[in-house]
Amino acid sequence: DVNERANIAGAGINIAQRVMDCGDAGHILLSKHVAEDLQHYSEWRPYLHDVGQCEAKHGEVISIVNLYTSELGNPEPPRLKRPQSEVRRRRRNALLFAGASLVVLAAVGLFLLPRASARKIEKSIAVLPFQNLSDEKENAFFADGIQDDILTNLSKIGDLKVISRMSVMSYRGDGVRNAREIGKTLGVASLLEGSVRRIGNRVRVSVQLINANNDEHIWAEDYDRDLTDVFAIQTDLAQKIASSLQAKLSPNEKARLDRRPTQNSDAYLLYLQAHDYASRMDDIHGAQAKAVPLFEQAIKLDPNFALAYADLSIAQSWLYHSSDPLPAWREKARLNADEALRLQPDLPEGRLALGFSYYYGDRDYERALAEFETARRGLPNEAQAYLAIGSIQRRQGKWDESNANLEKAAALDPKNISILVNLGFSYIALRNFAAADKIIDRAIAMQPNSFETVGLKAMSVAMRGDLELAEKQLSSVGETDSNGVITYMRFWVLILQRRFSEALAIAQKFSGQALRTESTAPAPKSWLTGTAHFLQGDKETAQTEFAQALVVSEKLLNEAPQDPARHAQHGLILAALGRKEEAIAEGKRAVELLPESQDAFDGPQATATLAKIYAWTGEFDEAFRLLDHLVKIPNGVAVPILKLDPEWDPLRKDPRFQALIEKYAAKG
Template identity: 30%
Template structure:
């Protein structure tokens, strides 16, 4: 028996077995990545495994019966002891095994960085932990969308608008944590108990109400409830003429602050800035605009812009309408949800938001929007100073390219605390965590996004980003394809997918996606025609000062041509403009 084992060792049979096993495992992992990319049948992986298992005994047989010599493969009994080089072959096999082990260990480390998507239980546990550790939970409130009790269902925009206006007034109160509109409105028409809603929103108080509008008369019923005990802290009914709507909003807001006065420990310093009286028709148009702005789709944004312009036409001094117009124009750029050239969209948006600030220099949302357009940190600081509960101000500030990763996380966590059910905030939170190396937490946040909007653009785009960060390029490509099936007109994503496919060696498909984008010169780079790529990029993008992808291609062209200074210039500009390509 010992002689057999010695002979097996001499003929490297054990080493071949080990090497074959490791190689087979690596091949299976590669196949797991490549099979979905190539859209091969599901049985392909099983076939690869079957072939691998079938080949194992043949590998052992050839290792036993044959020897690899300088003259080629010979039967073992044809090679004399003096001619045998099995020891040298064994060393080479050792090197191969070592290399395969390095590859396998590297892959395992990648795998460990990307846990399974998990279940919603993980997210619930995280939310419970956040709720337990949230500071000053007794000073927190969520304003639910007021129920439209009017005979006309089209008046829903009005009841939503009143709810938001009250929320905005409350958000200015120091020490009062007010959940953002997007999270609170997630529970519109929900049958969940208030205690469950409060738990998910991580607040201790809920304001709910209803609105009945008839002609020029309005009845608003509002009640403030302590969620844990279901105790009514305050309730009142307001019967007014519509001309007094702004006074009613202020009256309700101040009554709520008074009801929470002892909890807030505000003493007499609890006043908030009163709402400015505006022409009622202009305000109605503004509320309609906000209703469509929140949908974040090209068609609805076009309607929103029309309503904001109508509002401005009726009341040219209405700062909120100008701010809404600016926000909508920014969203209508080709790098967001519309097709306006980014420079045109930003210039028009900047004019509108500057007008809003000129009319009302204490408008927190206007400063946040101007910060979004220009990237100026001081605008975000001013916005947060005026409204410490404005989640988007924290989020947009977190995405500035001059922030350290720790600063970005601190800001985005604050936005998430204020707006825990916003898919936009959650998506940016997940990608920021991923960039910081907090992969597991990023996947927990992704689970939440998926539970809120399983097939939404943000869910899909966050998935392909996280898979890409984790090195699972096959899955990243798969979800980019899914995204582009839904949004085939996204030229920048077409180009990004082309780059990834090119890196994976799928040249034909890469060229197909380049031709579906606006960035055709990439085709020549993929085809390794570098000189023509450089020429075409310089012709098509002489300045590229309003196009992130154009700036990136111009930077790459200059780098390939050895113009380092110019390459740095264009890459730096691209970094600045890339700030505008977030998913806000």
């Protein structure tokens, strides 16, 4: 009633005054209570950013949220820690003119928004993992595949918000599901649950649509069909859900839903198995390698299976990019993407595949971006499209646009560790460690034992110079290390701490010949042991180890002669062996293959390696010239690392080194 609204408004103004004390010019700050109300509305969620607690007037502590978009508000964290007298004195006028009206609107007008919009049907859904009720438990991939295909069909509807597969798979299992909690975590108003039973060529699919706000069942449906009719089930469900949520279907979207990817049920089963492997995040290389032959078998049974060609191409591009940069993968990825689009020119997944082929295979970012944008229009809820677009924009140096698309990907797939790790990398590159920590901590909360997340947190902490905390982070992960990523990270932190004998012991424990690293080429084990011996002063043993490392490095380089990271690694080893001219040539070759003008994300790493080669070969002028540039740019050289890393010791006695540290100390 009117009196209740007046009381709400009065309280809102009181809150606004207290919240206003915490902001700087341009901020739109909300109390935590208001922000929680807005979280129920999908259009607001991407713009709400928790910034912690603020001490307001009379010492009162309040929790606040910063609301901003690319065009509105102030994305910088408020300066919360200043004494309040100083805060008010230094920016009272600016805040009153630039932010006060916005704060009052946020606290009062937006507070009333839930009432005004109470009858609105929010068009958002998560398709939870289906139960496998088949007698053959190995058919779990089939239940997952049906769920994923229904999800994919829904994701083609632009008027719906659909949560991606990776974020819903954590709800797999027979335990009791709390619809309200799941809806709140994933940011959706509706959930689809279901079960699948397959007996021979007969399929029974049972589903129910649930209101996530009150746990009420909206409707339930059972389907008993032949396996060949499974696509009709998926189409019918997508249309029924769209109707229930009042989502509009365009003619193109309806046509896509009606299209069957294959008429061959055996090919479809093989495709589901392959897709199950391709979607796994643990042991990505091994999973993709298992997916490839299954996709190929599906295509052999149905040579017109365009979707299988597209997904095969994406798996091959990923193998080329992530761990196995052999020309054969690149060529096959392009051929299969082209074939998918020849068979079905308007297939969005085909555009996605061709985009990855240009991106990973050719580093042709403009053509890749064009394909990803086309794919996004056909798959408006596909988080991978936004992730790919954001990743390319990052390489183009368009950091704000990149982060906006990565944030969008995270909103569509909020429990996808890979997306959060990518976003964390971006914030680390920008030296926005507070934002990086927030994202990485969110990922660690989901997977506390994942080295990918814990290792990234250790990197973030180490780059600020807190090596003790970095080591503590790494100790939380088990000792098992089949590919060397954990060993490499622990070795690096110990080297930075100048604990060379411990670093040597860590490297010697690794059983393989080369270690995978997070962002560079595979590192020969003998390169690590040689480095530790050299820094301990045992130069004779170091030279023997470096000579062995060179043999491994040459083999790696011959496998992928266009890989800039392998040229950079090779140049470092040559520099350690005293082969100056060859070392510099390899370092320059790495920069030529990956110039910063072409890649603002990885390019600086090639430049940094060349700077290190110059330092090791006595070309100090060139080393300082590059370092003066690298400490100023995203993903260059962090000043705390420059201060600590013994690999920069050749420059340390030069007066220019300390001058550089002092000049850029504030950059971090």
